[in-house]
Amino acid sequence: MSHHYAQELQIALLAVQRATLLTKRVFHEKAKGTASKDDKSPVTIGDFGAQALIISALRHSFPGDEIVAEEEASALRENEGLRSQIWELVKTTKLNDTSAEEQLGGGIKDEAAMLDIIDEGKSKGGAKGRIWAIDPIDGTKGFLRGGQYAVCLGLMVDGDVKVGVLGCPNLPVDDSVSLDTKAGVDQSDEEGKGVLFGAVQGQGATSRPMSTGRLQGSKPIHMKRVEDITQATFCESVEAGHSSQDDAAKIAQKLGIAKPSVRMDSQAKYGSIARGAGDLYLRLPVRKDYQEKIWDHAAGDLIVREAGGVVTDVEGSRLDFSVGRTLAENKGVIAAPKAVHSQVLDAVKSVLAAK
Numbered sequence: 001m002s003h004h005y006a007q008e009l010q011i012a013l014l015a016v017q018r019a020t021l022l023t024k025r026v027f028h029e030k031a032k033g034t035a036s037k038d039d040k041s042p043v044t045i046g047d048f049g050a051q052a053l054i055i056s057a058l059r060h061s062f063p064g065d066e067i068v069a070e071e072e073a074s075a076l077r078e079n080e081g082l083r084s085q086i087w088e089l090v091k092t093t094k095l096n097d098t099s100a101e102e103q104l105g106g107g108i109k110d111e112a113a114m115l116d117i118i119d120e121g122k123s124k125g126g127a128k129g130r131i132w133a134i135d136p137i138d139g140t141k142g143f144l145r146g147g148q149y150a151v152c153l154g155l156m157v158d159g160d161v162k163v164g165v166l167g168c169p170n171l172p173v174d175d176s177v178s179l180d181t182k183a184g185v186d187q188s189d190e191e192g193k194g195v196l197f198g199a200v201q202g203q204g205a206t207s208r209p210m211s212t213g214r215l216q217g218s219k220p221i222h223m224k225r226v227e228d229i230t231q232a233t234f235c236e237s238v239e240a241g242h243s244s245q246d247d248a249a250k251i252a253q254k255l256g257i258a259k260p261s262v263r264m265d266s267q268a269k270y271g272s273i274a275r276g277a278g279d280l281y282l283r284l285p286v287r288k289d290y291q292e293k294i295w296d297h298a299a300g301d302l303i304v305r306e307a308g309g310v311v312t313d314v315e316g317s318r319l320d321f322s323v324g325r326t327l328a329e330n331k332g333v334i335a336a337p338k339a340v341h342s343q344v345l346d347a348v349k350s351v352l353a354a355k
C-alpha cells in the first residue's frame with residue numbers, strides 16, 4: 001500500500017518552524033553561546049536548542065523511528081553555563097497556537113530530559129527502516145554573521161528520502177525574487193522574511209511563509225526553465241574550504257556563464273534553485289577524504305528533485321543516503337534542472353579530469 005506521509009510532513013513543518021523561533025531568538029541575543037567542536041567548527045546554543053525541540057516533537061508522534069542528528073550533548077554535560085542557557089531557551093520557545101504546539105507534544109520536562117533528547121540523534125543510519133536526519137542549524141557560520149542558514153529535517157525510509165523540510169528564516173518569502181537581484185542576495189535578518197520549503201516523494205515541492213504559530217498556506221514550486229545556459233545563475237558555498245570556488249569558476253567558464261556565482265551558506269541553496277530564484281548548485285570537493293553528512297543534503301535533495309531538478313554527485317550518481325551518517329559513496333553535489341543537468345555534468349567532469 002502506498003503511504004502518503006501527510007502526518008510526517010505536517011509534524012516536520014511545525015517542528016522546523018518552532019525550532020526557527022528559537023534560532024531567531026538566539027540571533028537577536030548579544031551573547032550567542034558559541035563553542036568549538038572537535039573539528040574546529042562552531043556550534044551555538046541555537047544548534048543544541050533547535051535539535052532538542054525537533055527531536056522532542058518527533059518522539060511524540062513517531063516514538064519508534066530512528067534519528068541521525070548533527071549535535072550531541074557530551075559538551076553540555078560538562079558545561080553548566082551553556083546547558084542552562086539552552087534550557088532557558090528550550091523551556092520558553094513555543095508556537096503561539098495551542099493546537100500546533102499540542103501536535104508537537106508541548107515542551108520538554110526538565111534539563112536532564114533535554115540532554116537525553118539531544119543524544120537521541122545518534123543512530124548510525126543505514127538502509128533499513130524509518131530514519132530522520134536533522135541539521136538543527138545548517139550554515140552555523142552564516143547564522144552567526146546574519147547570513148543564510150537553514151533548519152533541516154528529512155525522513156528516509158529504507159534509505160530513500162520520502163519527506164524533506166527546510167526552514168530558511170533569512171530568505172525572502174517571495175519565490176520569484178531572483179538571487180541575482182539586490183533583494184535576492186540581501187542576506188539580512190530583517191522582519192517579514194522567512195520561508196518553509198517542503199516535499200514528499202511523488203507529491204511535488206512547496207513553499208510557504210514562515211509563521212510563529214499554525215502553518216500558513218503553501219504554493220507549489222518549480223525549478224526555472226533554462227532557455228540559455230550562458231545566462232544561468234549558479235550558487236555555491238561561502239566557505240572556500242567546503243566547495244572549490246576555483247573549479248566552479250572554470251566550470252562556469254566552460255558553460256559560457258559570465259555572471260559571478262552567488263555565494264550563500266547552507267541548504268538555502270537547494271531551496272533557492274528549487275523555487276527558481278537561481279538555476280544551479282555546484283558543490284565541488286576540496287579534500288578527497290571529506291565525506292558529506294546526510295543531514296546536510298537529505299531535505300534539499302528531495303525538494304530539488306520534486307521541483308523538477310536532478311541531483312547527483314560529480315560523477316553523475318544519485319546521492320546515496322542508505323550507507324550511514326555520511327554520503328560515503330558520493331563526492332560533491334551537482335543540482336540542476338532536468339533539461340540541462342547532463343550538460344552541466346559534462347562540464348564538471350571535463351574540468352575535474354583536467355586537474
Ligand SMILES: Nc1ncnc2c1ncn2[C@@H]1O[C@H](COP(=O)(O)OS(=O)(=O)O)[C@@H](OP(=O)(O)O)[C@H]1O
Nearest residue numbers: 137138139140237238239241242264265266290296
Ligand atoms: N570540508 C568540508 N567540505 C564540505 N562541507 C563541509 C566541510 N566541513 C563542513 N562542511 C559542511 O558544510 C556545511 C555548511 O554548508 P555549506 O558549505 O553549503 O555553506 S557554507 O560553507 O557555510 O557557505 C556545514 O554544516 P553545519 O556544520 O551544519 O553548518 C558542514 O556540515
Ligand SMILES: [Mg+2]
Nearest residue numbers: 041042070140
Ligand atoms: Mg556544524
Ligand SMILES: [Mg+2]
Nearest residue numbers: 135138139296
Ligand atoms: Mg550542515
Ligand SMILES: [Mg+2]
Nearest residue numbers: 070135137138
Ligand atoms: Mg549544523
